[in-house]
Amino acid sequence: MTDNRIVWDDAYQRRWQIYGGSAPPVEGLLPCARVLELGCGNGKNTGSLLQQGCDVIALDFSRVAVMAARSVISGTLPGHAVLADARTLPLSSGSCDAVIARHIIGHMNHAGRMKIAAETARVLKAGGTLHFFAFSCEDFRYGQGVPVEKNTFLRGNGISTHYFSPDEVPALFSSLFCRTLTRPTWCLRIRGRDYVRAEIHAVFTRSES
Numbered sequence: 542m543t544d545n546r547i548v549w550d551d552a553y554q555r556r557w558q559i560y561g562g563s564a565p566p567v568e569g570l571l572p573c574a575r576v577l578e579l580g581c582g583n584g585k586n587t588g589s590l591l592q593q594g595c596d597v598i599a600l601d602f603s604r605v606a607v608m609a610a611r612s613v614i615s616g617t618l619p620g621h622a623v624l625a626d627a628r629t630l631p632l633s634s635g636s637c638d639a640v641i642a643r644h645i646i647g648h649m650n651h652a653g654r655m656k657i658a659a660e661t662a663r664v665l666k667a668g669g670t671l672h673f674f675a676f677s678c679e680d681f682r683y684g685q686g687v688p689v690e691k692n693t694f695l696r697g698n699g700i701s702t703h704y705f706s707p708d709e710v711p712a713l714f715s716s717l718f719c720r721t722l723t724r725p726t727w728c729l730r731i732r733g734r735d736y737v738r739a740e741i742h743a744v745f746t747r748s749e750s
Contacts, residue, residue, distance in 0.1 A: 548699040549603040564589040567641060567672050569744070573619075574638040577664060579627045579657070580645030582606050584613030590641065591618045598637075602626045628656040632664045640665060643674040646713075647703040651690055654703070654713060662716045662747060671717060671745040677724060678704045679739035710743050717745035 564586040570576060572594035581587050581599035587610050590597045597620035599610045610622040625631050627645065640661050646654050661671055676682070678692060683704045686694035695701040711719045722743040728735045 545699075549601075549606065552698065552700065564643075566593055567639075569670065569672075570595055570639055575636070576639045576641060577630075577632065577637045578641045578643075579661075580643070580648075581610045581622060584610035584622070586641065586643055587620065587622070588613045591615075591620050595639075596620060598623060598632070600625050600627065600630070628653055628660060630660045630664055634663050635666045635669075637664045638666055638669050640669070640671045642671065644676070646673070647675040647705065648701065649703070650693065650701075658713050659716075662714065665717075665747040667747055667749045669747050670720075671714065671743075671747075673710060673714070673741070673743045673745065675705050675710070675741055676702060677739045677741045678706055679724070679726065679737065680704060681729075681736040681738065705741050707741060710741055714743075714745050717747055720744045720746055 566589055570593055574595050576590055576595040577598045577600060578587055578590060579600055581601045583606060584599060587597055587599040591614065599614070599620065599622040601607050601610065602625065604624055607622045607624045614620045614622060623631070642661065646657050649657060665671065682702070684694065686696040689695050689701055690703070693701055693703040707722060707724060710722060722741065724739065724741055726737055726739045729738050
């Protein structure tokens with residue numbers, strides 16, 4: 542499975558930027574909010590969050606990725622990159638205004654997804670928000686690779702991806718209130734052919750009580 546950090550270290554070592562494109566802003570984040578970014582990778586999303594005025598904790602378990610993310614963080618901006626595992630967060634309970642989980646939880650097996658969900662709920666403040674992004678079962682890459690668990694496929698690069706159903710996401714974060722859940726799709730053209738990319742975006746809130 543892809544909870545092997547050696548696979549990710551190697552991937553980032555060979556390709557400093559594994560995932561291209563620009564990171565869209567995350568809506569609803571207040572200036573100076575303490576934001577935990579899970580699986581920061583090379584810092585593509587970290588830079589966008591810093592520009593929104595957030596105090597960012599960019600976390601990844603790949604040492605190479607954290608080195609890349611640190612190059613994005615300027616000494617004049619409130620943020621730092623941390624080498625740690627999202628399944629055992631080195632943060633106090635109720636210490637984060639928001640958590641960003643953009644395409645990280647889907648790279649874990651079922652047990653890993655459950656651990657990250659529990660840790661996310663633990664570190665959120667009352668009223669804090671989780672912003673979740675993952676690929677759905679409608680994505681064109683669903684089914685590509687070797688099946689390792691239900692709706693989870695291991696590809697030749699050693700990285701597995703779990704594709705979520707709409708009902709699965711609220712169930713994973715059952716201790717949080719699901720405010721919104723959307724299923725955006727778009728076309729990706731590869732060598733003259735169009736393929737459908739499909740994601741699930743959800744925003745959760747921790748109860749004030």
